[in-house]
Amino acid sequence: MTTAIEVRNLSYRYPDGREALRDVSFTVAEGECVGLIGPNGAGKSTLLLHLNGILPDGPAPVRIFGETGLAARRRAVGLLFQDPDDQLFCPTILEDVAFGPDQLGLGREVVREALAQVGLTGFESRSPHHLSHGEKRRVCLAGVLACRPRVLALDEPTSDLDPRGRRELKSFLRELPVTKLIATHDLEMVVELCGRTILLDRGQIIRDGPTLELLNDEELMMAHGLERPHILRHWHPH
């Protein structure tokens, strides 16, 4: 099994001196779907920003499919931001989704495919400020998918979505064969999609293991600002 993501002893301090990550180490195999959970301020978003080199490496560089170079990592990792307004920065949908592919020389076909994948064909000439929150999220996803990433890093993908939006996104992610690392508060989604979960608190990895085992540990969850999801209270493994 190829290692998709390899992080070794990653530490990071914010510019104002606060510690964000302390000695974080983990690996993700190709095709795995890993949930990244933890209370607010645990450092989940910061960790994701290290994968494609937006934040600088620690003593040991982050490896994505063995590569440490920034260009290669940026190509391989598709990062979905928490606020779609931060990520949707072009005047039209088409331009925004094509932003990445145009720079990678991938042509416009991938753009059309990506829009079709997220169900937004026909939205090409629309302006972002006319879209609903869920539609903006989908455009961001299309923009990331159009770059054909091998790893998908998502930061709170279901926050602010209505139940239908959440259902659609979950089933969409389930079908997607790429390696996934999902930072989220949506513990139900973690149970449904992620075989493995990493619990992060105050910049450190507290536990890294099978989802059911981790999330069922009520004491552990409560100790780190979370809780055992309701879906597990009535879980019937088949």
Next chain:
Amino acid sequence: MHIPDGFLDVKTAVGAGVVAAAGVGWALRQARRQLPAQKVPLLGVAAAFIFAAQMLNFPVAGGTSGHLIGAVLAAVLLGPAAAVVVMTAVLVVQCFLFQDGGVSALGANIFNMAVLAPVIGCGIYRLARPVGRIAAAAFAGWCSTVVAAISCAGQLALSGTVAWGVAFPAMTGVHMLIGIGEGLITALVLAAVWKARPELLNQPAAPAGGLAVAGLVVALGLALFVAPFACSWPDGLEKVAEHLGFDAKAAKTPLLASPVPDYELPGIGSPVVATALAGVLGTVVVFGLSLLLARSLAANKES
């Protein structure tokens, strides 16, 4: 102060366009050289910020409200070159999307509000900064508004649309009042930014050579639009001398022929001169007010 289409004749519009292009060209080159890649999106977002800030209503009296222009605010927070780019973008969008300001007057509007105002404002801010940042910014805000109004008046007069004798007092007079609001709002906003993130007020000093080019463009524009009418001032002074009883000593013919007939008002002589004198007095008064304002805002911060 957005001049609509049809108010400027072809020669003024073209002349202003040339000067504006020079100013914006300078700013773009400066910005590209000085701006780290990280700050490029900031220009766009700052332009949106200025735009949004301009839309907020500051209640004045009755149903009227004042609005921020933001040239000096931009210059203090982003530096002069970036401010020029940002204000230009705002004016372009206002012209094409909102039809606020004519497209044939775009050159003039850009020169007045996007080149003259931020550059003059920045220059005055830097000169007055030792007195106190907030005070300097408030004062610079007032000055930039008034200077932009004078330039606008010059453009209208040069086009034969409005007589200089009417445009200058009207525009300058009104904007000496509006400028107070501008200075006030600039001070309030900077004080708020200072409270939240003081490091944002530390702009790296632009190389002196850079600002000199901008100064040249500004001087050229003012020479085009305002200088022709400065000739009429000696004539106006003449009239004031008459009123005050010095006419025995004064020459009977004016030093320079006035290109535009002045409007006569009893008791004051030329309103052009009256406005100019008021301007000088106003400058001193506003400077003093700016100091007081800054002190009161600083006191608020302490409490």
Next chain:
Amino acid sequence: MHHDFLDRYSRLDTPLHRAAAGVKLVGALAIVGLTVAAPLAAVAYFVAVLIGLLAAARWARIPWRYLGWRLLWLEPFVLGVAFLTLFQPGGHRVFAGIMIKSTLCLLTMVLLANTTPFAELLRVLRQLRVPALLVTTLALLYRYLFVLVDEAERMHRARVCRTFDRRRAAVWRNLGTVIGQLFVRSTERAERIYAAMLARGWK
């Protein structure tokens, strides 16, 4: 804020809408240029332009009521300055000329805005080799204009909810604080946008 009242009809599908943005831009600029340069005596020209613009509006299926409403909204600013033209010999002619010219030009630009999405105008600018820094700034300005306006509104509303001082000074101070906050948030948002641009390969 209503996000579409400025270019509500810019995405209709008529021959005029489908025409190339560059052509429409040049056409609009030509009409404005000619109108500004035309002597007041050229009444035939003005009438022809008016008829042409109204016909174009019809062709582009833009309701006349909307045009009228837009003009009505913009005219007061024109009138304010035009008023000053009266204070000179021959001022009436100048005033009439200005009102006619500025109205025709306004009509032209409103039509342009409602037949050409702003993004296409940007594309034309890019093709004309306008410096990239300016075009990017314009694009981001257009994109985030309404986002920031909404944000400013929300912040102001939130502040007003907890402000019990009705005096004007308090309102000014609140607005100043809101604008200051808006700038701070804008710089932080700009950093996130930069990260998003980097994440998709921008150099």
